Amino acid sequence: MHIRFITTGGTIDKIYFDALSQFEVGESQLQAILDEALVDFEYDVVPFLQKDSLEIDDADRARLRDFIAADDGAYYVITHGTDTMPETAEVLAGLEGKTIVLTGALSPARFRTTDAVFNVGMAVAAAQVAKPGVYIAMSGQVFEAGAVRKNRAENRSAATDRN
Amino acid sequence: MHIRFITTGGTIDKIYFDALSQFEVGESQLQAILDEALVDFEYDVVPFLQKDSLEIDDADRARLRDFIAADDGAYYVITHGTDTMPETAEVLAGLEGKTIVLTGALSPARFRTTDAVFNVGMAVAAAQVAKPGVYIAMSGQVFEAGAVRKNRAENRSAATDRN
Amino acid sequence: MHIRFITTGGTIDKIYFDALSQFEVGESQLQAILDEALVDFEYDVVPFLQKDSLEIDDADRARLRDFIAADDGAYYVITHGTDTMPETAEVLAGLEGKTIVLTGALSPARFRTTDAVFNVGMAVAAAQVAKPGVYIAMSGQVFEAGAVRKNRAENRSAATDRN
Amino acid sequence: MHIRFITTGGTIDKIYFDALSQFEVGESQLQAILDEALVDFEYDVVPFLQKDSLEIDDADRARLRDFIAADDGAYYVITHGTDTMPETAEVLAGLEGKTIVLTGALSPARFRTTDAVFNVGMAVAAAQVAKPGVYIAMSGQVFEAGAVRKNRAENRSAATDRN
Numbered sequence A, B, C, D: 001m002h003i004r005f006i007t008t009g010g011t012i013d014k015i016y017f018d019a020l021s022q023f024e025v026g027e028s029q030l031q032a033i034l035d036e037a038l039v040d041f042e043y044d045v046v047p048f049l050q051k052d053s054l055e056i057d058d059a060d061r062a063r064l065r066d067f068i069a070a071d072d073g074a075y076y077v078i079t080h081g082t083d084t085m086p087e088t089a090e091v092l093a094g095l096e097g098k099t100i101v102l103t104g105a106l107s108p109a110r111f112r113t114t115d116a117v118f119n120v121g122m123a124v125a126a127a128q129v130a131k132p133g134v135y136i137a138m139s140g141q142v143f144e145a146g147a148v149r150k151n152r153a154e155n156r157s158a159a160t161d162r163n
Helices: A030-036 A058-070 A085-092 A116-129 B030-036 B058-070 B085-092 B116-129 C030-036 C058-070 C085-092 C116-129 D030-036 D058-070 D085-092 D116-129
Strands: A002-007 A014-017 A022-025 A042-047 A075-079 A099-103 A133-138 A141-144 A148-151 A156-159 B002-007 B014-017 B022-025 B042-047 B075-079 B099-103 B133-138 B141-144 B148-151 B156-159 C002-007 C014-017 C022-025 C042-047 C075-079 C099-103 C133-138 C141-144 C148-151 C156-159 D002-007 D014-017 D022-025 D042-047 D075-079 D099-103 D133-138 D141-144 D148-151 D156-159
Touching (some): A002 A058, A030 A116, A058 A085, A085 A133, A116 B116, A141 B116, B002 B058, B002 B116, B030 B116, B058 B085, B075 B116, B085 B099, C030 C042, C030 C116, C058 C085, C075 C116, C085 C099, C085 C133, C099 C116, C116 C133, C116 D116, D002 D058, D075 D116, D085 D099, D085 D133
Parallel strands (some): A002 A042, A002 A075, A075 A099, B002 B042, B002 B075, B075 B099, B099 B133, C002 C042, C002 C075, D002 D042, D099 D133
Antiparallel strands (some): A014 A022, A133 A141, A148 A156, B133 B141, C014 C022, C133 C141, D014 D022, D133 D141, D148 D156
16 A cells, blocks of 8 residues: 655645744645654655645646646545635546545644644545545545535535535 | 444543543543544444453453444444454454444544544544445554554554455 | 733734635634643733734834833733834833733744743743843743844844843 | 753653553653743753652652752752642752742643643743742742642642742
8 A cells, every 4th residue: 555645735734934924835744644643554745736725726737637647656645725625626536546535624734723633544544445536535524526515604514415 | 424433442542630640541532533623424422431452351342242233323433442453343343234443542642642633533534435344443554354463562553464 | 919911912822714814813822821721820811912013013012001001910921923022021111010021932822832832831930920120031031121132033032131 | 041950750741651551750851842942041951750749758859959959050940740849849948049940730741731831931930030949830820938738629739828
């Protein structure tokens, strides 16, 4: 089992720079999460984008799909901002033999209380266990691509059409 | 989707009592973990045992199997000490139509750094995604029952026979 | 012993709003810090400003000085952004019978790792122990007003003239 | 300013050993606390004892007093179990030219929520600001030696005779 993590930015990776007095997307917090979880599988981390997901556009998504299609891996966890995670998931659908799980967080991984660690745990398990396809792991649930939209008002994910 | 959590004790639930100046297994930390993870699925928590897993015996395991066999649920996450988690997993094998995931932690959930949150996230995802059967979610990996033993020397799980 | 906490904003109180995808100064984290510290003295918290300290101007400082001068308290802890903490400290100098300690943090109190808790602990002790005057508690040190400037390059406080 | 930290054990330093499934006093958590607090003063740490404070006896206290009396430092912070902290404080009283602050915690420094960080912050400030003497920094308060006893029932410190 080898999992390739692909980071694209989003709240999960938000960090804070004192000099600028603002939050910015920086180096992924993934490594710290995996170290603390004492994981014992092979993986690497590909820093692909550092964008708030509202700024990820069609060209970015096409590049991401091309990257995975040409890549020799089988298991992927993608960290992604929650706002447009479903859109990216749909673009990635249909890549044969690939199990792809997108995850993110509603509060930054650096916070004292955060959903980031739990969500990455879910994504890692789903990547290993699910049959090939594209999934979103958020809010304690694993959705198939096309079955989720962000419920901004309630600040959590909700299935729109879950079978 | 309804997940039934069953707590049996173990390091994940260890807490500290000042009066006695020693660690004891107490109320499960599960609720706090699920709250922080902002989970949005139905669940309940059944406090079944409060034992270090070295003290869980055959009678306990038989009672646990009977409880699940007679229960109307389909998805279970069991928190369990790591020392005898594989033994309990094997006793639970073969219950038709049940997806059962055991998980635990090498350091208590109350610690500042702990694998507990990640592991429960893995277990929740595996319970939803895996086909019926018995699994162990530890060390970033999801094992089928019978395929894991605790590697005490290295302080992490290791598969003995993983296909 | 009654300590009056006055919050003015700054990094220590920075929180993160998902909707805006940016950090903003919000409700003070002081209450959470004092609860966790199991403090056993009387206090109240006066929310005075919610500003990054670079935006605190002379009028704000004059209002703050007037507030404390007219107030019946003797012991004050003021949370404040680090950039202009020395300027505010100097404006507050000379109020007879008042022990005033300014503190803040280089990373937000909500972060998993932060200097905020330690710094508030220092400020609470200094307010109780020091003779009347104005002090800054940062970087593990208690400075008298006029003896500190922020060393931005090194990201910590440094005394310029400490007797 | 040079502060000499002396560790004697107690809850603040309790750690957890998986192999033994019990809490034990181990390497002090002081270093981690001071690093996170970004302290900028000179200090060293003297590991003097590793005992629950109920096990600290008169001989230990005499040795501690002798050590400090013969030592060339002026500022001391002693981490100590809370049960007999007042007894040790009294034995240390009367050492001329020494400012000695004892502190500890009701929950271990390794816990996610703990009073340890705040308390060490208080002790560091008190050591710098207070006039020579022996103090206890706990529960958000700085007491002079002889003025505190542990209120076990309420799980916090209470002054018995505070001037």
